[in-house]
Amino acid sequence: xxxxxxxxxxxxxxxxxxxxxxxxxxxxxxxxxxxxxxxxxxxxxxxxxxxxxxxxxxxxxxxxxxxxxxxxxxxxxxxxxxxxxxxxxxxxxxxxxxxxxxxxxxxxxxxxxxxxxxxxxxxxxxxxxxxxxxxxxxxxxxxxxxxxxxxxxxxxxxxxxxxxxxxxxxxxxxxxxxxxxxxxxxxxxxxxxxxxxxxxxxxxxxxxxxxxxxxxxxxxxxxxxxxxxxxxxxxxxxxxxxxx
Amino acid sequence: xxxxxxxxxxxxxxxxxxxxxxxxxxxxxxxxxxxxxxxxxxxxxxxxxxxxxxxxxxxxxxxxxxxxxxxxxxxxxxxxxxxxxxxxxxxxxxxxxxxxxxxxxxxxxxxxxxxxxxxxxxxxxxxxxxxxxxxxxxxxxxxxxxxxxxxxxxxxxxxxxxxxxxxxxxxxxxxxxxxxxxxxxxxxxxxxxxxxxxxxxxx
Numbered sequence: 001x002x003x004x005x006x007x008x009x010x011x012x013x014x015x016x017x018x019x020x021x022x023x024x025x026x027x028x029x030x031x032x033x034x035x036x037x038x039x040x041x042x043x044x045x046x047x048x049x050x051x052x053x054x055x056x057x058x059x060x061x062x063x064x065x066x067x068x069x070x071x072x073x074x075x076x077x078x079x080x081x082x083x084x085x086x087x088x089x090x091x092x093x094x095x096x097x098x099x100x101x102x103x104x105x106x107x108x109x110x111x112x113x114x115x116x117x118x119x120x121x122x123x124x125x126x127x128x129x130x131x132x133x134x135x136x137x138x139x140x141x142x143x144x145x146x147x148x149x150x151x152x153x154x155x156x157x158x159x160x161x162x163x164x165x166x167x168x169x170x171x172x173x174x175x176x177x178x179x180x181x182x183x184x185x186x187x188x189x190x191x192x193x194x195x196x197x198x199x200x201x202x203x204x205x206x207x208x209x210x211x212x213x214x215x216x217x218x219x220x221x222x223x224x225x226x227x228x229x230x231x232x233x234x235x236x237x238x239x240x241x242x243x244x
Numbered sequence: 245x246x247x248x249x250x251x252x253x254x255x256x257x258x259x260x261x262x263x264x265x266x267x268x269x270x271x272x273x274x275x276x277x278x279x280x281x282x283x284x285x286x287x288x289x290x291x292x293x294x295x296x297x298x299x300x301x302x303x304x305x306x307x308x309x310x311x312x313x314x315x316x317x318x319x320x321x322x323x324x325x326x327x328x329x330x331x332x333x334x335x336x337x338x339x340x341x342x343x344x345x346x347x348x349x350x351x352x353x354x355x356x357x358x359x360x361x362x363x364x365x366x367x368x369x370x371x372x373x374x375x376x377x378x379x380x381x382x383x384x385x386x387x388x389x390x391x392x393x394x395x396x397x398x399x400x401x402x403x404x405x406x407x408x409x410x411x412x413x414x415x416x417x418x419x420x421x422x423x424x425x426x427x428x429x430x431x432x433x434x435x436x437x438x439x440x441x442x443x444x445x446x447x
Contacts, residue, residue: 046352049306
């Protein structure tokens with residue numbers, strides 16, 4: 001009799017101990033997770049995007065490619081496509097600039113800029129341009145390009161409107177140049193927009209100009225002959241961000 | 245015996261609750277950042293699109309973090325003397341990155357990719373909550389496996405039109421079940437068996 005009782009007891013206590021034993025590892029895990037100890041599986045010996053590295057003096061694990069490096073297939077052979085310019089046919093023609101009352105840089109002669117799109121202008125291109133414009137440009141230039149975006153209302157210097165004769169008559173290469181190299185108080189957007197995306201934005205700006213001045217003479221100058229359009233939106237990789 | 249079972253049960257319950265708690269998942273925790281950057285100001289009040297700063301979210305695994313140059317696009321002209329922006333100017337002068345504290349951080353044995361989610365109609369706010377209301381970003385969801393799986397089992401409940409991906413006000417109820425089913429078919433989302441198989445996220 002006492003035997004069986006004690007067996008029950010011992011089974012009970014064994015169960016108790018087993019429960020305790022099961023709890024131990026969890027308690028152990030809790031302790032470590034709680035202490036913020038992360039095992040090798042969680043922090044593997046590799047770098048994630050933007051991870052901090054003690055190895056490099058600027059702490060960036062994501063390295064910029066050395067200057068002058070050209071990745072295979074990324075040689076910018078097509079000058080018109082990548083710069084919006086051609087070699088100046090008349091070396092005597094110079095870019096004429098002036099600074100207006102608000103400090104904006106005005107230019108009225110564009111001897112190097114191309115006036116024909118180096119990519120075919122399609123509905124997709126214009127739509128892509130609208131999409132990109134609404135991300136990167138609308139904050140300053142406003143929804144239709146009057147220069148009344150939210151950031152301007154918060155105090156950023158006002159950009160010129162797209163809807164005056166100077167910019168209506170400016171060649172498409174000029175708009176491309178502004179985005180590629182920046183313009184006065186406006187920084188370059190080449191790190192965020194691939195060359196084709198920049199042409200898409202130019203196409204959309206032209207569409208805006210026509211929409212605000214339907215009876216005017218602004219023409220798309222669409223080069224429908226160019227059929228060598230590279231895939232849209234391939235190279236907006238941004239390796240120059242922070243280390244974290 | 246019964247006592248032990250209750251004890252173990254309670255312990256297990258406590259364990260799962262603790263494991264899901266904000267203490268262990270880092271949920272709702274705000275981090276001290278080197279710059280007091282506010283999404284409420286920039287994304288909410290000023291209406292700057294997420295992609296202006298997180299410009300690789302459509303194309304790569306990482307959403308991308310803005311370069312110092314990106315901040316300077318505006319702050320070279322406005323609030324250019326603000327003491328709050330000194331770390332940004334210093335980073336720009338010395339060509340040293342700003343070291344932001346990570347808010348979301350999956351363990352590295354789990355694979356996550358932003359571009360597929362954005363391309364298949366999962367909006368930022370579904371996973372990150374209303375970022376445009378957050379002066380400091382915090383983690384809205386647990387980011388635990390069960391959370392990923394809850395959606396991968398029935399993604400048709402959480403998807404939206406592509407035009408609404410960056411809309412922080414979107415609610416899942418804005419479309420009814422049939423409309424979402426149409427989207428689900430259009431996006432050609434694969435079956436739950438594939439999306440919940442281990443090698444989708446552990447590769």
